[in-house]
Amino acid sequence: MFALVAFALRFTSVVIFLAFSLVALPHANAQTDPLPSWNEGAAKKSITDFVARVTTQGGTDFVPVPERIATFDNDGTLWTEQPFYFQLAFAFDRVKATAPRHPEWKTTQPFKALLDNDMKGLAAAGEKGLLQIVAVTHAGMTTEEFARTVLDWTSTARHPRFHRPYTELVYQPMLELLTYLRANGFKTFVVSGGGVEFMRPWMEKVYGIPPEQVVGSSGVVKFQIGASGKPELMKLPKIEFVDDGSGKPVGINRFIGRRPIFAFGNSDGDLQMLQWTAAGEGARFAGLVHHTDAEREYAYDRSSKFGKLDKAWDEAVKRGWLVVDMKQDWKTVFPFEK
Amino acid sequence: MFALVAFALRFTSVVIFLAFSLVALPHANAQTDPLPSWNEGAAKKSITDFVARVTTQGGTDFVPVPERIATFDNDGTLWTEQPFYFQLAFAFDRVKATAPRHPEWKTTQPFKALLDNDMKGLAAAGEKGLLQIVAVTHAGMTTEEFARTVLDWTSTARHPRFHRPYTELVYQPMLELLTYLRANGFKTFVVSGGGVEFMRPWMEKVYGIPPEQVVGSSGVVKFQIGASGKPELMKLPKIEFVDDGSGKPVGINRFIGRRPIFAFGNSDGDLQMLQWTAAGEGARFAGLVHHTDAEREYAYDRSSKFGKLDKAWDEAVKRGWLVVDMKQDWKTVFPFEK
Numbered sequence: 001m002f003a004l005v006a007f008a009l010r011f012t013s014v015v016i017f018l019a020f021s022l023v024a025l026p027h028a029n030a031q032t033d034p035l036p037s038w039n040e041g042a043a044k045k046s047i048t049d050f051v052a053r054v055t056t057q058g059g060t061d062f063v064p065v066p067e068r069i070a071t072f073d074n075d076g077t078l079w080t081e082q083p084f085y086f087q088l089a090f091a092f093d094r095v096k097a098t099a100p101r102h103p104e105w106k107t108t109q110p111f112k113a114l115l116d117n118d119m120k121g122l123a124a125a126g127e128k129g130l131l132q133i134v135a136v137t138h139a140g141m142t143t144e145e146f147a148r149t150v151l152d153w154t155s156t157a158r159h160p161r162f163h164r165p166y167t168e169l170v171y172q173p174m175l176e177l178l179t180y181l182r183a184n185g186f187k188t189f190v191v192s193g194g195g196v197e198f199m200r201p202w203m204e205k206v207y208g209i210p211p212e213q214v215v216g217s218s219g220v221v222k223f224q225i226g227a228s229g230k231p232e233l234m235k236l237p238k239i240e241f242v243d244d245g246s247g248k249p250v251g252i253n254r255f256i257g258r259r260p261i262f263a264f265g266n267s268d269g270d271l272q273m274l275q276w277t278a279a280g281e282g283a284r285f286a287g288l289v290h291h292t293d294a295e296r297e298y299a300y301d302r303s304s305k306f307g308k309l310d311k312a313w314d315e316a317v318k319r320g321w322l323v324v325d326m327k328q329d330w331k332t333v334f335p336f337e338k
Numbered sequence: 339m340f341a342l343v344a345f346a347l348r349f350t351s352v353v354i355f356l357a358f359s360l361v362a363l364p365h366a367n368a369q370t371d372p373l374p375s376w377n378e379g380a381a382k383k384s385i386t387d388f389v390a391r392v393t394t395q396g397g398t399d400f401v402p403v404p405e406r407i408a409t410f411d412n413d414g415t416l417w418t419e420q421p422f423y424f425q426l427a428f429a430f431d432r433v434k435a436t437a438p439r440h441p442e443w444k445t446t447q448p449f450k451a452l453l454d455n456d457m458k459g460l461a462a463a464g465e466k467g468l469l470q471i472v473a474v475t476h477a478g479m480t481t482e483e484f485a486r487t488v489l490d491w492t493s494t495a496r497h498p499r500f501h502r503p504y505t506e507l508v509y510q511p512m513l514e515l516l517t518y519l520r521a522n523g524f525k526t527f528v529v530s531g532g533g534v535e536f537m538r539p540w541m542e543k544v545y546g547i548p549p550e551q552v553v554g555s556s557g558v559v560k561f562q563i564g565a566s567g568k569p570e571l572m573k574l575p576k577i578e579f580v581d582d583g584s585g586k587p588v589g590i591n592r593f594i595g596r597r598p599i600f601a602f603g604n605s606d607g608d609l610q611m612l613q614w615t616a617a618g619e620g621a622r623f624a625g626l627v628h629h630t631d632a633e634r635e636y637a638y639d640r641s642s643k644f645g646k647l648d649k650a651w652d653e654a655v656k657r658g659w660l661v662v663d664m665k666q667d668w669k670t671v672f673p674f675e676k
Contacts, residue, residue, distance in 0.1 A: 211595030257549030
């Protein structure tokens with residue numbers, strides 16, 4: 001009998017310990033700062049206050065889990081976009097890598113300028129030249145071949161200033177924000193002007209965002225039975241959808257089918273996404289990353305060629321949206337600083 | 339001391355009971371038939387065998403949870419598509435409901451024929467006439483107004499034969515299959531030729547599939563600042579994407595960005611989705627619903643106007659895909675039979 005009681009007591013204490021651990025866990029989490037790379041201040045507080053409001057059961061601003069949709073721009077919001085969009089760096093590298101198969105590029109612009117590292121000549125080719133480069137580097141192969149090419153590039157290419165893989169130039173505070181939102185029942189989406197097939201191969205690993213939650217620009221894709229008799233999806237050199245500016249709320253409607261309650265961007269290309277998000281009923285959050293830190297990252301806004309922040313900034317001030325001051329609000333910028 | 343021991347013992351027994359319940363739960367589930375509306379036989383067994391193979395950790399066919407993507411056609415696969423696609427019934431009802439605002443329809447085809455219940459005249463207008471009817475009933479309003487119109491219709495309209503809301507004419511065995519797959523870590527998607535804005539408003543409630551997992555045909559949508567000063571998305575009378583036939587694998591690539599491992603359809607419009615799914619590496623499942631039950635539902639295949647099953651049937655036989663014989667394999671067809 002004594003043995004039985006002793007066993008019962010021992011078992012009980014283990015169970016009580018376990019039960020207590022389980023009960024205590026949420027409290028322990030609540031006490032651990034979910035956003036350690038954000039300095040204390042109004043920016044951080046506006047985020048945690050919003051999340052508390054929409055997740056408090058019975059509160060006037062409570063939002064059911066399925067409606068907790070959060071959308072994030074990518075270039076300049078989740079990763080760096082200087083000295084130019086990383087997808088352009090990818091396209092440039094692809095031209096160089098495949099030049100031996102294209103002897104005609106030695107004498108044809110804009111390829112000649114790019115291969116000669118003639119940046120003036122490249123600039124002279126303008127947007128049309130860039131689109132030509134994107135077209136030839138993003139088409140003429142299957143979607144699966146393209147995905148492999150992207151993954152090869154993310155593992156080998158290095159950023160000219162930071163000398164690191166481009167996928168390491170992601171913002172630690174934003175990674176924490178994504179994790180924090182998901183821990184609070186949000187479904188996180190990327191809504192970017194970048195190419196959807198360029199982003200999907202690496203975003204699950206880097207951001208924890210699966211392919212089906214990545215919205216982006218796209219080219220026309222054609223279903224066909226390939227030479228091997230197997231069906232394949234061939235990428236054609238034709239733009240189908242530009243997920244930028246007014247295209248962002250359109251893309252959100254098309255791909256997600258629900259209006260976000262939380263959105264983050266950093267440039268005028270995000271203005272309409274933020275307007276669309278903020279104009280919904282109930283509690284809404286709209287935020288912008290303002291690049292103010294030339295030392296740790298870059299400083300640019302109204303007159304930048306990539307990631308221009310002008311109209312969206314004015315609208316943010318007018319509407320009371322959060323404008324994050326990177327230099328002041330972020331304790332850490334990149335994960336590798338830690 | 340006695341009280342303490344007694345308390346410990348009581349507490350222990352409660353905890354043991356709870357612990358046992360938790361441990362026992364998966365076994366209890368495994369013993370409960372997850373597909374009670376499927377008759378025992380090869381069809382049911384091929385489904386449960388496949389799910390066992392891809393979910394057995396350490397097995398050669400194991401598939402990690404994020405890659406367990408399952409796609410389902412809608413018309414004729416999840417709900418009835420006779421005497422014609424339900425979205426057409428919606429469009430016809432909308433023409434009738436809004437006719438007072440369009441006196442010109444009294445003398446213009448195909449509207450005149452529809453308003454006069456002149457089915458011969460309507461048939462004479464052909465596909466062009468139907469597209470005209472779809473265009474006027476699916477555009478000229480915001481996405482949110484359209485969603486409300488769809489929900490009004492699903493709650494008031496009745497099927498001509500079954501005299502029930504169209505959303506009750508869903509297949510009980512397929513509802514069970516959706517639930518069973520989700521319980522086994524699958525993410526379930528609809529991939530339908532139907533309009534995405536027509537499907538999303540009711541599918542979460544009826545199928546447990548949220549808007550962001552519904553892929554379909556779409557019209558052009560325009561972002562604008564409305565009369566009230568609020569941003570809105572206006573539906574334009576222009577087709578943007580037809581998610582049928584070869585469009586299905588294209589739509590899957592665009593919206594999901596991963597190849598499914600499991601797909602179900604019922605007609606030639608699903609052939610390429612099934613080919614694309616089946617051609618992937620590793621274990622794959624492709625299935626077709628064959629409508630063989632004129633008594634409980636409808637019987638049709640090679641020569642049907644809606645949901646023609648001809649080439650896909652031949653391919654299924656050739657490739658060894660599952661062909662469900664509705665009459666033989668389904669114990670129950672509709673939820674209301676139970």
